[in-house]
Each structure stands twice: as C-alpha cells, then as structure tokens.
Amino acid sequence: MTAAALLNDLKARKFKPVYLFHGEEPYYIDLFGNYIENNLLSDAEKGFNQTVLYGRDTDMITVLNAAKRFPMMSEYQLVMVKEAQDLKWGKDGDDDKKGNDPLLTYLEKPVPSTILVFCYKHAKFDKRKKTYKAMDKNGLVFESATIYDNKVPGWIEDYVREKAYRIQPRAASIMGEYLGNDLSKISNELEKLMLNVQKGHEISAEDVQNNIGISKEYNVFELQDALAKKDPLKANRIIDYFAANPKNNPIQMVLGALQNWFTKILRYHYIGDKTPSNLAKELGVNPYFVKDYEAAGKSFNVWKVIEIIGYLREYDLKTKGVESTGNTTDGELLKELVFKIIH
Incomplete structure (x- = not known):
C-alpha cells in the first residue's frame, strides 16, 4: 500500500x-x-x-x-x-x-x-x-524506506501539489540538493515556505532564497551552469561564496553533486535515443533539465568527462587528508578543481 x-x-x-x-x-x-x-x-x-x-x-x-x-x-x-x-x-x-x-x-x-x-x-x-x-x-x-537523493525533487513537487501549490523544477532541485533526503526536515522547511507565499502560487528559486536562505545565484546548479559554459569568472564567484559560507555549502556536498552531475553527463553520451522524453527517463531527471545535459554534453566529450570524474575522486581524497598539502583551504581546492574541469 x-x-x-x-x-x-x-x-x-x-x-x-x-x-x-x-x-x-x-x-x-x-x-x-x-x-x-x-x-x-x-x-x-x-x-x-x-x-x-x-x-x-x-x-x-x-x-x-x-x-x-x-x-x-x-x-x-x-x-x-x-x-x-x-x-x-x-x-x-x-x-x-x-x-x-x-x-x-x-x-x-x-x-x-x-x-x-x-x-x-x-x-x-x-x-x-x-x-x-x-x-x-x-x-x-x-x-518507510529511505528515499534516494535523485527522487527528492519529485517528492517535493508531489508534497506541494497536495497542498495546492506548485514549485518550479529548479527550485525543487535546489532544495533537494541542500536539504538532503531527510523528509522531516524538508517537510518542515516547505511548511514554513508555504506560510509565506500565496496559496496556488508557483514557488520559485527566489521564494526558496527569501524564505529558506538558499541562494538562487550561488548554488551548485549555478556552478554546473558556469562549468558547462566554461565561464571561470562566474564559477570562481560561486566558489568564493561557498568558501565564505562553508556551513551551508560544505565541500563534500559540492563534490558529491558534481560527481552525480558528471556521471549523468557520461551516461548521456552513451544513450542512443536522445529524444527529450527518453533522455529524461534514462537520466532520471525532470524533462525541464534535459536541455542542461544536452549543453553539458556538447561542452564535455566522453574522454573529458572520464578525466573529470577522476579529478573529483582525487579532490574528494584531498578533503579527507589523503595526498593533501595540509594548508590548502576548501575554497582553494575547489578553485584548483574548477581550473582543471574548464581547461
């Protein structure tokens, strides 16, 4: 049942x-x-x-x-x-x-x-x-089973729909990325959010920023967008924000999100039927995000994606003290990583 x-x-x-x-x-x-x-x-x-x-x-x-x-x-x-x-x-x-x-x-x-x-x-x-x-x-x-991380945005969309609200896919994904898969925590934040927006209103990323405190400009999704466009200035601005707000943007969360993103980009390259509906199904994403993976697929070929996934594993180990210089900050590690990804 x-x-x-x-x-x-x-x-x-x-x-x-x-x-x-x-x-x-x-x-x-x-x-x-x-x-x-x-x-x-x-x-x-x-x-x-x-x-x-x-x-x-x-x-x-x-x-x-x-x-x-x-x-x-x-x-x-x-x-x-x-x-x-x-x-x-x-x-x-x-x-x-x-x-x-x-x-x-x-x-x-x-x-x-x-x-x-x-x-x-x-x-x-x-x-x-x-x-x-x-x-x-x-x-x-x-x-009551633990929900997988990639299912959280859909759960958020269903939750607000039952309350007679709507939420933009990007806003739901931002919340899922930053709040994790703790449904009690997510539902509490959604209840507070819905108290501050009009019933029937479509909740936007701006609403999430204003009521929950998750930035709509400086988040993992905007970082991914900057990387896909190979825009180092925007990427470094976002990393500077992460470094200044480490509690809300821990490097482990950022690396995990990028690992998941590049893994899906690699999968994108190997999907034969690249119609939007099939890509959404195979990648397990909202159709709204298909165009983002198409753009990222053009920016990063298969071999570059494989190389980047190797970098992500390397820098994950560095955050844990393996092969680390010892004095390098999380912000500096991310800047090094971004340079290697873009170049």
Missing part, C-alpha cells in the same frame, strides 16, 4: 487491528502514528481509551494487557507503542517448544475493538519473524 492510500484509509476510518510502521526513514512513521493518535478518538474518548507507551520504558506483557482491554463508551481503544525498536520483542515462538509466545498468540487473533500500533523507527523489522508475518496477515505493515 502506498503512503497516500494508507493515509486515505485512515481518514476514511478504515482501520486495521494492528499496525507496524517501520523503516529507516522516520517521516512516514511519525506521519501515520501522529494521525492515528490525534484522530482515532475524540478528546472525550481519549481519557479512558488511549494508551501511549514507549519501547524502552515498557514490556510486551504490559502492551498486551492494555491491548486486551475493551473500550469504554467508545467504538475503539488505541494502544500505541512509540520507539518500538527499543521494546524487547521476545522469542517470536522460534525457541519456545510450547509455542507459547504471548505476542504471536495475540496477533493471530487480535481484539477487533483495539487498534494496536507499533512505531518502529530507524531500522527495518525482521521480515523473517513470525510476528512480522502475523502483523502483515491480520493487520497492516508499512515500511
């Missing part, structure tokens, strides 16, 4: 008796857990029918005793275990010759008036376990 479909079911009050939200990305675990906690019961019902426990402060017997109760003057009762990765889960029936695993016994026949929720964060639940299979069979399991 997709995240959107699951949220729609929760809003429609189509509940399962057991939920396991697990995975390395906490955003969706928090989203679904908070929604159930805030909306399953009315304020009047919560006093008698809502139990919130924390994995490290409780045990499975306490959880199950709470789950086996019946609601008072309410259709449901909620038992929620937050930080469930810290809970001692027992033997899973594997080492108990009598098969007397209380959790497994409950999961095979859960109380229908209890909504039992496990929020298992920062790790995947072991899918080989009998308890996992029982929760998947008689309840609902949702894995």
Whole structure:
C-alpha cells in the first residue's frame, strides 16, 4: 500500500487491528502514528481509551494487557507503542517448544475493538519473524524506506501539489540538493515556505532564497551552469561564496553533486535515443533539465568527462587528508578543481 492510500484509509476510518510502521526513514512513521493518535478518538474518548507507551520504558506483557482491554463508551481503544525498536520483542515462538509466545498468540487473533500500533523507527523489522508475518496477515505493515537523493525533487513537487501549490523544477532541485533526503526536515522547511507565499502560487528559486536562505545565484546548479559554459569568472564567484559560507555549502556536498552531475553527463553520451522524453527517463531527471545535459554534453566529450570524474575522486581524497598539502583551504581546492574541469 502506498503512503497516500494508507493515509486515505485512515481518514476514511478504515482501520486495521494492528499496525507496524517501520523503516529507516522516520517521516512516514511519525506521519501515520501522529494521525492515528490525534484522530482515532475524540478528546472525550481519549481519557479512558488511549494508551501511549514507549519501547524502552515498557514490556510486551504490559502492551498486551492494555491491548486486551475493551473500550469504554467508545467504538475503539488505541494502544500505541512509540520507539518500538527499543521494546524487547521476545522469542517470536522460534525457541519456545510450547509455542507459547504471548505476542504471536495475540496477533493471530487480535481484539477487533483495539487498534494496536507499533512505531518502529530507524531500522527495518525482521521480515523473517513470525510476528512480522502475523502483523502483515491480520493487520497492516508499512515500511518507510529511505528515499534516494535523485527522487527528492519529485517528492517535493508531489508534497506541494497536495497542498495546492506548485514549485518550479529548479527550485525543487535546489532544495533537494541542500536539504538532503531527510523528509522531516524538508517537510518542515516547505511548511514554513508555504506560510509565506500565496496559496496556488508557483514557488520559485527566489521564494526558496527569501524564505529558506538558499541562494538562487550561488548554488551548485549555478556552478554546473558556469562549468558547462566554461565561464571561470562566474564559477570562481560561486566558489568564493561557498568558501565564505562553508556551513551551508560544505565541500563534500559540492563534490558529491558534481560527481552525480558528471556521471549523468557520461551516461548521456552513451544513450542512443536522445529524444527529450527518453533522455529524461534514462537520466532520471525532470524533462525541464534535459536541455542542461544536452549543453553539458556538447561542452564535455566522453574522454573529458572520464578525466573529470577522476579529478573529483582525487579532490574528494584531498578533503579527507589523503595526498593533501595540509594548508590548502576548501575554497582553494575547489578553485584548483574548477581550473582543471574548464581547461
């Protein structure tokens, strides 16, 4: 089940008796857990029918005793275990010759008036376990997986679209590049951003700069543009800005972005069908950016791109102290690198 479909079911009050939200990305675990906690019961019902426990402060017997109760003057009762990765889960029936695993016994026949929720964060639940299979069979399991960096701009576009906004592809890419793939952090920044722009407005790179503080002129995408045009003056102005603002523009992030960009340029050269739609698909980019890769492909032939990727690896090692002179600043390293890329 997709995240959107699951949220729609929760809003429609189509509940399962057991939920396991697990995975390395906490955003969706928090989203679904908070929604159930805030909306399953009315304020009047919560006093008698809502139990919130924390994995490290409780045990499975306490959880199950709470789950086996019946609601008072309410259709449901909620038992929620937050930080469930810290809970001692027992033997899973594997080492108990009598098969007397209380959790497994409950999961095979859960109380229908209890909504039992496990929020298992920062790790995947072991899918080989009998308890996992029982929760998947008689309840609902949702894995909140880490999103790949190249998928973040699309996620941002979908997020703002659901809020009745639009965002320019470049603005979404700038945010994704600078905020990383932490969806909670991204959603918080987007919420603050949308408070300051008119509903239905198309969010621009300028809006991102004014409200989040990411420069629309001095960023990795503008550096890539300067390199593609072989414009050393613009490239060095951007690097000077990066050097003056190292917290927001760490050299490791810049090198990583350039590595990803030149890898895609290399891939561009080996794609036979260079129609815009096929390039967008093969490169995994928004069609808006295809023209940028076409321009970069003309500026850097295959052999130059291979050489540049070698430079990027070399300078990545230098930032880690390997083959470094010791006194060279990050800004100086980037200027050396830019000179080699352009020339």
